[in-house]
Amino acid sequence: MWEPNPVLVQPPALAVSWRMADPPQLTGACMDPPQLSxxxxxxxxxxxxxxxxxxxxxxxxxxxxxxxxxxxxxxxxxxxxxxxxxxxxxxxxxxxxxxxxxxxxxxxxxxxxxxxxxxxxxxxxxxxxxxxxxxxxxxxxxxxxxxxxxxxxxxxxxxxxxxxxxxxxxxxxxxxxxxxxxxxxxxxxxxxxxxxxxxxxxxxxxxxxxxxxxxxxxxxxxxxxxxxxxxxxxxxxxLQPQSIQERLPPSDVVGNIRFSHPTLYVFPGGQGDSALFGINGFNMLIDGGFSRKACFWDFTRHLDRLDAILITRLNDENTQGINAVLERKVVNNVYPQIGHFFANLVVGEGEVEKKDEADKDQLLVNVVHEANSMIENLRILNLKPQICFRDNVCDPINLYHKVGHGKLDMYVLNPSKDSREVKEFMSRWSEDGGHLGTFKSGINVDGKELWLPIANLVSVCALVVWHPANPNDTITRLLFPGSTPQNKIFKGLEKLKKLECLKYSTCSANTLQQAKSKQPTQTKEFEMKKEKVFKPQQSEEEKIAKQEKLAKKKKEKLRRAKEEKNQF
Incomplete structure (x- = not known):
């Protein structure tokens, strides 16, 4: 890693020879430190x-x-x-x-x-x-x-x-x-x-x-x-500014990657990361990072299509990357093409953005301004953001289904559609003066009130489950938590406790079927063991009678053996 060289830490004319990296060795409490320049x-x-x-x-x-x-x-x-x-x-x-x-x-x-x-x-x-x-x-x-x-x-x-x-x-x-x-x-x-x-x-x-x-x-x-x-x-x-075309150059070679197995690529972006999940014939981008030089672009620009994009949260670390790509596609219709766009964007506040455009500091990056710009770019591209909320039933959103290959479902665990945090987030969107990213809301966790950024409380947490058509292939489960607090993730998972594929560390359709068929037999064996273990204790009279019976049988057995011996 290249590092800057320290220069002129002391005036050359008055410099003294003394190591700055190590603390002075003092042998007594009253000993004076060395004299500095x-x-x-x-x-x-x-x-x-x-x-x-x-x-x-x-x-x-x-x-x-x-x-x-x-x-x-x-x-x-x-x-x-x-x-x-x-x-x-x-x-x-x-x-x-x-x-x-x-x-x-x-x-x-x-x-x-x-x-x-x-x-x-x-x-x-x-x-x-x-x-x-x-x-x-x-x-x-x-x-x-x-x-x-x-x-x-x-x-x-x-x-x-x-x-x-x-x-x-x-x-x-x-x-x-x-x-x-x-x-x-x-x-x-x-x-x-x-x-x-x-x-x-x-x-x-x-x-x-x-x-x-x-x-x-x-x-x-x-x-x-x-x-x-x-x-x-x-x-x-x-200081040479780069145009959006120079910052995000297109690719001369465009195609589709045929994944033989579910594959996940993670693109480290420093402050904010991004990921691409792919299976044969389907690509899904999760988040875009904070940088306008989108960390995922060098890979995704070679794809002909992003079938789905999921934006888990709207905060400083996760708006500029994907917005830069949308701006790039507005300038030129470059690859990849975009299918479904999942994001909890508040549509309808564009007029506020235009009114304040002349007054705001152009070097300030505001979450609401970025999100409104994202909405406008999506409108130009003829795309509409699809809202991601958890309902009471927690039904899955089917992302992909191909006969003979499999299906991909997405379960939204957070935020809850009727939660107080969502209503508060929506109401504060239009009032924001650049402070939405700092606003905190209180939640109750195990009887304690915690104050967390509202962007975290309404962050999308999604569970993606791949069910392969081959019953012997392993079911793949991916959790994209965004910045959702842990207790809200657990609440969402509680809604899916009946989902069979979450009850085992690894499973396939066949193993789930086998486990289901074995369940009654296992229950019967358990009941028999339970009956044996928890059998009521015998009374003293019953114990004496049993011992006398055993002694009588033993005596009868010895008598018969003696008679057989005398016959010979």
Missing amino acids: PLSGAYLMIVVGEPFSEEHKQLILRKIEQGLKSWDISEVHVDLEKELSVITDCAPPGEEARGGERLIQFATENLVTEVLIHPQVNTLQQCMKNMLGSFTKHRHIIHAGYTFAAQGSWILQDGNFSNEEFVSVFEEYDVQRVIRSFERSISIHLHCCPRGDWNQDVMNQQPFSKLCQVSVNPETAFKDSEPVSQFINYLDPF
């Missing part, structure tokens, strides 16, 4: 997302410019414009890694600069640790990219970076050692979208705020600047 200089980190369009690219560059203009030279004592001019003149190309990730590192005597373009999660985590553990007086962090509206998490190449993860970096030993040694001497400016816990009030409540000065989205310190504009122009070529 005085703080000086600054550290600039810019985290940039990959733009989806030219318009989004300009928004990203504008956010970088706003973050740079809040640099207060009177507090930091580093001339940012002068330092940026040096970087622009040198124009370092940086290093490119997997998936289009690029890391630009540049260090002078006064400033360390790191620009992370379309980074992976582990790259940002390591760079953040290097920066917060450095011996610099000021740290300046700018995030200019896509953000999940619900939690405020930064969207990266293979996952997201949440406020909780940012806070956890301060718990690292190297970071704690520096901020505790130079208490109230370090300043940190953080520029990002003010969603979720990325705000000043929450930061002030964190333990590290007592040790260093943290400011979230401080005001602009200077106006127009030629060095800043030149630096933005230097970054411009590194």
Whole structure:
């Protein structure tokens, strides 16, 4: 795994030789820790997302410019414009890694600069640790990219970076050692979208705020600047937006995979996964992941058809992947073709989306906006989402049936159509202001009230059962729980307790028939054993009479034996 190299963790002129990775060995409680270098200089980190369009690219560059203009030279004592001019003149190309990730590192005597373009999660985590553990007086962090509206998490190449993860970096030993040694001497400016816990009030409540000065989205310190504009122009070529056609290229070879046995492919997507279930003549896609570079596309683009798509949940980690594919098919009628589309989408709120389109932040990813866009794309493709709710009977939905081959049934275990959570979810859909993903609802579990995200409570949990036509072939059962809580899964399974194929670890139609035919005989044997085991105890009189009877028989037997002996 490629990792960023830490740069300039100490000012070169005042560096001391001391290992940062290991804690100091103290032999006594009152022993003073080693003396560290005085703080000086600054550290600039810019985290940039990959733009989806030219318009989004300009928004990203504008956010970088706003973050740079809040640099207060009177507090930091580093001339940012002068330092940026040096970087622009040198124009370092940086290093490119997997998936289009690029890391630009540049260090002078006064400033360390790191620009992370379309980074992976582990790259940002390591760079953040290097920066917060450095011996610099000021740290300046700018995030200019896509953000999940619900939690405020930064969207990266293979996952997201949440406020909780940012806070956890301060718990690292190297970071704690520096901020505790130079208490109230370090300043940190953080520029990002003010969603979720990325705000000043929450930061002030964190333990590290007592040790260093943290400011979230401080005001602009200077106006127009030629060095800043030149630096933005230097970054411009590194941000190349890809069209939906380039992001999801079609395939020159399209066909159908003839699976001889039920097969499941899982596509890891970092923050959100996807899966493809296939049998001979039928393909079913389950979920699409969070990334607009859909994790399943490189495989499914070679298929001529996806007979069914199941979206188990509508949350941050499971909307962009499938929506990107629908957008791609709207642009060009590329493969695969789509059959049934199962998703609990609230149809009829498109007008709200259009009305708010001009007002919303284009770099914010909102679950409701994504879902409304999904509905519109389905309408253009002449597809209609089919609602998945559990009824009282829990009848199966037949997905596939071919004579001589078998049938595929889907049982919806959650959500219940008449549940309070579903009604609450539906009512809040149209009222959402980007907070549906954070809204929680209470449920009772074993007498305790638990508050869980409503997207989890109404997540589709589906059991897919393949019944092969050959009675000797094994019945296949697949449970796709989505993000459904465990107790709701058990409630759904309780509805299927009479389903014979769930009573055995492995079974086929023949073994089920044999078990059914043996059941009466086994019951009779059990009753006989039960009668023998639970036979009532005899009374004392009965025991004495039985013993006398046995003794009499024994005596009679001995008499006969003696008579036979005397005859010879």
